[in-house]
Amino acid sequence: MNDFRSNFHEQLDEVRTGIARLGAGVTELVPRVTEILLDGDLEGAEYVILGDDEYDTRSLELEEKCFSQIALQAPVAGDLRALVAAIKIIADVERSADLCVNVCKAARRIYSHELDGHLRGIIHKCGEQAALLFKEATEAYLNTDGPRAAALNDMDAYLDDLHRQFIQVIFESHAAGNIDLQVAVQLAVVARFYERIGDHAVNIGERTRYIVDGWIPDQPYRESDNDIPDSAETATT
């Protein structure tokens, strides 16, 4: 089959690989910021925070590339879906990088506070699952793999469950006097950051499915599954 718009389609490929490169960066960033949080690595936190400008710049460049292709090439059908989805996926990736930065800022705030084994374990699990979700989302998008993208929702359900467990462990550690209130609050938002990274990965998966066959979710994109324990009493019962 002849491709009479090969130049345009090369541009689309460049956008896709550019976004996948950014996504791969976030996939590596998630376990790294988890280590920074657990090790109290201030230098590493500073490095990640400063490095976020690079994500912002690249995201803007990719967005502009999408806009110019829409303006110049009048894309339709699958090409149009690829560009519209790309613009949204760029935002998901860029926001996820911001969330990694937020984990680093939280690491600075709880510096020198000891975390007990339960907390360290659940933080590690959340980081691992969030990174796995992002890796799957990025690879599904890069390979335009609809079935792989469709599995992300179930994987996110596990991260949501870990999020609930994380909150419960925070309540328990605080009730036992292992962490003070400031640390508890910081860890609660960290739990939320991981959970949000998972949601962005799910969004990327859904937008990948949209590229493949125009699929759109039955329900609007959820802000997040925020069904968490609402008090220390819940945690202790």
Add this chain to the structure above:
Amino acid sequence: MNRSATRAPYFEASIPMTDSVRAPATAPNEPVDANAPVDLPNRIDIRDLDIYYGDFKAVEGVSMTINPRSVTALIGPSGCGKSTFLRSMNRMHEVIRGAYVDGEVIINGRNLYGPGVDPVAVRRKVGMVFQRPNPFPTMSIADNVLAGKKLNSKRMSKSVAAELVETSLRGANLWNEVKDRLDGPGSGLSGGQQQRLCIARAIAVEPDVLLMDEPCSALDPISTLAIEELMLELKNSYNIVIVTHNMQQAARVSDRTGFFNIEGTGKPGRLIEMDATEKIFSNPTEQQTQDYVTGRFG
């Protein structure tokens, strides 16, 4: 109203054509679901249509419904039979020796190819606008508008003729540009104006359907936009079918789009997919359509 009584003589030459069957004048802007067949006058039903030039089958097995008060665009690569198909809708392809069809084209319950149907009467009800503007070069602007009407009917009074000229030119968005030079030659107008003059000439005979065969391909971008705007206005009164190579034009003006394709040289063209224009240009069902609109074909 007994509609069948109106339908019966629809394309028979012996019956005066002045009793035009029109969509109700009320609520002309009422939205029409592009995909649902509408039970209104001027709906076109095409059933299993094969079109031949002698032994050569140019188009095969086309079935579709074209709703009134809408613009339907036909797209596809060169040689896929879309223009042939368009011409078969007012029997214009029959001017080529040996051309014939198998199947039905039904407008207002009458098969255009049924026994006793006069092709000339069909063309009065189903007007055509061509790729290149073709006003009669020696006629004035006013006489160009009246040309079809004069062929069809008896003498008109000057006042009736003047009114028809104004109504038709206004309908074609040309009145304000030419009202002071109605006696000037039609060939003195710009390309875009000439094409609108041809549209005025087509609507002066009060057709029910307007067929347009790449009406903007010889025009500059501004004239093209003027014609496209005109199509959107005319669809409130006429059933418009347009063949275009400009996919953006199809996307801009049409409610439904049909994609024709051809398997190879010497093979007949087929209708691959017909759906709401938004669907065709955002998420077509058929891979062939997707490939064509995104530039992958051949």
